[in-house]
Amino acid sequence: MRYREYIRRKYLTIVGHVGTLLLGVALFLLLSLAALIQFPEELPHAPWFVVPALITAVIGAVFRLAGRSAGKMTLSLADGGIIVLLSWTLAMVLSALPFFLSGLLNYRNALFESVSGWTTTGLSVLNVETTPNIFLLWRSLMQFGGGAGLAIVMLSAIVGPHARGLYQAEGRTEQLLPNVKHSANVIIRIYVCYTALGAILYVVGGMSLFDAVNHSLCALSTGGFSTRVASIGYYDSPFVEVTTVVLMFLGATNFATHYVLLHGNHRAFFRNGEVRLAATLAIFFIPVILVAVALPLYSVEKALRVSLFEPVSALTTTGYTTVSYADWSDFGIACLLVLMLIGGGICSTAGGIKQYRVFLLLKSLAWEAKRYISPATAVHEHYIWRGESKFYVDSDHLKESGAYFFLYLCTYAIGVLILLACGYSLRDSLFEFASALGTVGLSVGITAPNAPALMLWTEMAGMFLGRLEFFVIIYSLISAARDIGSSLTSA
Amino acid sequence: MRVIIVGGEELVYFLGRLLISGGHSVSVISKNPEDCSEIVRQIKALVICGDGADPRRLEEAQAMRADAVIAVTPRDADNLAVCQIAKHRFEVPRTVALINDPDNETLFKDLGVTLVFNQTRMISSLIQQELSIEDIVNLLPIKEGKVIATEVRIRETHACAGKTLVEMALPKDTLLSVIIRGDSVIIPRGDTKLLADDTAVLISTPQAQGAALRKLTGE
Amino acid sequence: MFVVIIGCGRLGSRLAIEASKGGMNVVVVDKNKRAFDLLTAEFSGFQVVGDASNQEVLRSAKISDADIVAAVTDNDNVNLMVAQAAKHLFGVGKVLARVTDPLKAEIYAQLGLKVLCPATVAADAIGAEMLK
Known part of the structure; x- marks a missing residue:
């Protein structure tokens, strides 16, 4: 009984924090x-946002009240994972409401759009040409929020006693400052500044204000939703493309690295493994794609632009495109x-296996070689x-990265198999699921409103797992299951 | 002079023996009871077993009457505490501390330690000069290593063998002060020649030491 | 506000948690990695593993940027040395050192160092309670 009471109080506290996060989602809506x-004629669509916002706010308020009844309680790092998992799931479901209530999409496609938004993927089942602008802005806002992370947005405003758990549960392993609240604050400040800067550059490059804001929100969050069918390709402007490349790189750079660089510590910046790996990959792949793929297909100028833009979009997991991949080799x-x-x-x-892990595992190969040639008694x-x-x-740290790598590839293999089973070609399946799992959003064109339900659900699962980095989800589910199980048996 | 040595093991024993043979009266504070009984058997000193950074132990070792306190424990922090307490509580006029972390030298000086022995720096400066050390017979740091006396055995193969001091042209901040030839001691002048099997004593700053030694040995 | 806490024992870890909860930037230094196990999830600062009597370790904890340094290891002499280094070498505004020996504490207090002696504090508190 005593244990049951403890579990009850713990989960009430968790629910209370989820409530706080949901109030933030309501504000976002x-x-x-x-x-x-800018588009007053779209006023009739306002209810599709006000009603979900109210629903979200009411749920959030009720959760908060429930949490308050539990009194003060210290949560562990694992409990932070449950908070993150719960609030992301709820946020995604509630964010699908505008698309669903307005009748724009059925429930599955509405959820797909919402998941793709919050996970900053950018795969879409919406026809952006016929969609009212207010919905397009909502998609961009989801990506913006998802890019920073729900918890980060909240943490920068209020500091809870379990801040570090939330911070780490959202896949942030590095802190910028020796306090979570200040770290979250700095992240938000860097993020908002870059976005504003991006929007200004886009306007200079000839975009309308609405398009500029949307593209800046989605480029920096490495999301990749566009207000145009042809994505960035619509503008056919080198200036816009270079701006996007810069924003994508900024978005895919570790915030801790940004912080170091903004503080003028160039040495630490160039010493950073991720920066080195990203630079190496860019230097290797851009010329290779230029020579092997782009030059045979396009004019020289176009080829140069394509071979700069597409690899960066893929590496940063943004998913903006300037061309169709149908004729690519x-x-x-x-x-x-x-x-x-x-x-x-x-x-x-950004998403993906993450440059840090790849760098670490590559580095560990070198360490292994070094260990092999040193005396057995040497200490490393x-x-x-x-x-x-x-x-x-x-x-242990290496083992964790190795396990993540393996888990990622396993999930990738399963996802590809499911897509193959849906009848797609190997090339399409490999590409589309890598795009979903890495929260990229590049598409060979098979993700569409009328795609098989199984494929859409698989991609949703891939995006969700990819954004929250598996372990949080797995550990949280295990710990929640254990809590429920033990509280039942102890009754 | 009355000297208190704080520390353990062999360094205390040899230091104590030297000081006693020089006519000083010595007290020792050491933590390890076994070291204490070893020391008390070997040298004629008052040996206190305990923590030298404890003011009570220092008092028992007659810090009130001491002219100097030497702290040679392996930990820099302990040595600093010993010296500071001796200086401020018992007004011991001279305090000496051994340090490991070279960074601590200025800190200890600022905090009022009279003499700081930086053993790390001495060893590393020797290594960094990249000299063939086998010809250096002896080395003596003077004034906390600001000046170094180096005893060098001259060989036939060395560049300086058969040359006068003027011909050698030793660098700035160095002085060849004494030449020992067989049993005789020569204070060299400009026209004095160095011969093989001489032993030369070079006085120099640590910075100039390497260049001077290279001049002598020709490496 | 940036606080550096040297020593993550029972006292140091508690101090670190409270400061972190209070919204301060906190860095804790201890030479033993296991000592950080005492920090709960409420602590969100940085941990530095290393011997605080080594100035390089203090520098890596960014001690020269600190507004407050609290030296609370279980070694009096280390606390005193770190505190004095923080004050004289790194120019930290507010420096506190824990010294368990009341006599030693008295000597250093006279030198102008802010010294806290747990025994004295506890004795005063208990004494006040008895006289009440």
Whole structure:
């Protein structure tokens, strides 16, 4: 009985925090009404946002009240994972309401759009040409929120006693400052500043204000939703493309690295493993794609632009395109595939296996070789540069990265098999699921409103797992199941 | 002079023996009871078993009457505490501390330790000069290593063998002060020649030491 | 506000947690990695593994940027050395050192260092309680 009471109080506290996060989601829903300033004729669509916002706010308030009744309680790091998991799931479901209530999409496609938004993927089942602008802004806002992370947005405003758990549960392993609240604050500030800057550059590049805001929100969050069918390709402007490349790179760079660089510590920046890996990949893949893929297909100028834009879009897991991949060779698709699997920086807005893990595992190969040629009794302490200081890598840390790598590839294989079973070709399946799992959003065109339900659900699962980085989900589910199980048996 | 040595093991024993043979009266504070009984058997000193950074132990070792306190424990922090307490509580006029972390040298000086022995720096400066150490017979740091006396055995193969001091042109901040030839001691002048099997004593700053030694040995 | 806490024992970890909850930037230094197990999920600062009597370790904890340094390891002499280094070498505004020996505490208090002696504090509190 005593234990049951403990579990009850613990979960009430968790629910209370979820409530706080949901209130934030409600606020976000209302934020999309800002589109009405420029498009007052879309006022009839306002209820599709006000009603879900009210529903979300009521749920949030009830949750908060329930949490308050539990009194003060300290939560562990694992409990932070449950909070993150619950609030992301609820946020995604509630965010699908505008699309569903307005009759724009059926419930499955509405959820797909919402999941793709919050996970900053950018795969879409919406026809952007016929969709009212207010819905387009809502998609961009979801990506913006999803890029920073729900918890980060909340943490920067209020600091809970379990802040670190939430921070880490959302896949942030590095802190910028020795306090979570301040770290979250700095992240938000960097993020908002870059977005504003991006929007200004887009306007300079000739976009309308509405398009500029939307594209900036989605480029920096490495989301990739566009207000145009042809994505960035619609503008056919080198200036817009270069701006997008810069924004995508910024979005896929670890916030801790941003912080170091903004503080003028260039040495720490260039010493960083992720920066080195990203630079190496860019230097290798851009010329390769230029020569092997782009030059045979396009004019020289166009080829140069394509071979800069597409690899960066894939590596940063953004998913903006300037061309269709239908006429690309298998080799070109494979190049993009590798980049999508590697993905962006850890503690950034990007997805994928993450450059940090890939770098660490590559580095560990070198360490292994070094160990092999040193005497058996030699002691090794390996380190990498993280932020401004050395981080000593122990075997547990390596093991975790290795396990993540393996789990990622396993999930990838399962997803590809399901897509193959749906009847798609190997090339399409490999590409499309890598895009979903890495929260990229590049598409060979098979993700569509009328695609088989199984495929859409598989992609949704892939996006969700990819964004929340597996372990949080798995550990949280295990710990929740254990809590429920033990509270039943102890009764 | 009355000297208190704080520390353990062999360094205390040899230091104590030297000081006693020089006519000083010595007290020792050491933590390890076994070390204490070993020391008390070997040298004629008051040996206190305990923590040298404890003011009570220092008092028992007659810090009130001491002219100097030497702290040679393996930990820098302990040595600093011993010196500071001796200086401020018992007004011991001279305090000496051994340090491991070279960074601590200025800190200890600022905090009022009279003499800081930086053993790490001495060893590393020797290594960094990249000298063939086998010809250096002896080395003596003077004034906390600001000046170093180096005893060098001259060989036939060395560049300086058969040359006068003027011909050698030793660098700035160095002085060849004494030449020992067989049983005789020579204070060299500009026209004094160095011969094989001489032993030369070079006085120099640590910075100039390497260049001077290279001049002598020709490496 | 940026606080550096040297020593993550019972006292240090508690201090670190409270400061972190209070919204301060906190860095804790301890030479033993296991010592950080005492920190709960409420602590959101940085941990630095290393011997605080080594100035390089203090620098990696960014001690020169600190507003407050609290030296609370279980070694009096280390606390005193770190505190004095923080004050004289790194120019930290507010420096606190824990010293268990009341006599030693008195000597250093006279030198102008802010010294806290748990025994004295507890004795005063218990004494006040008895006289009540």
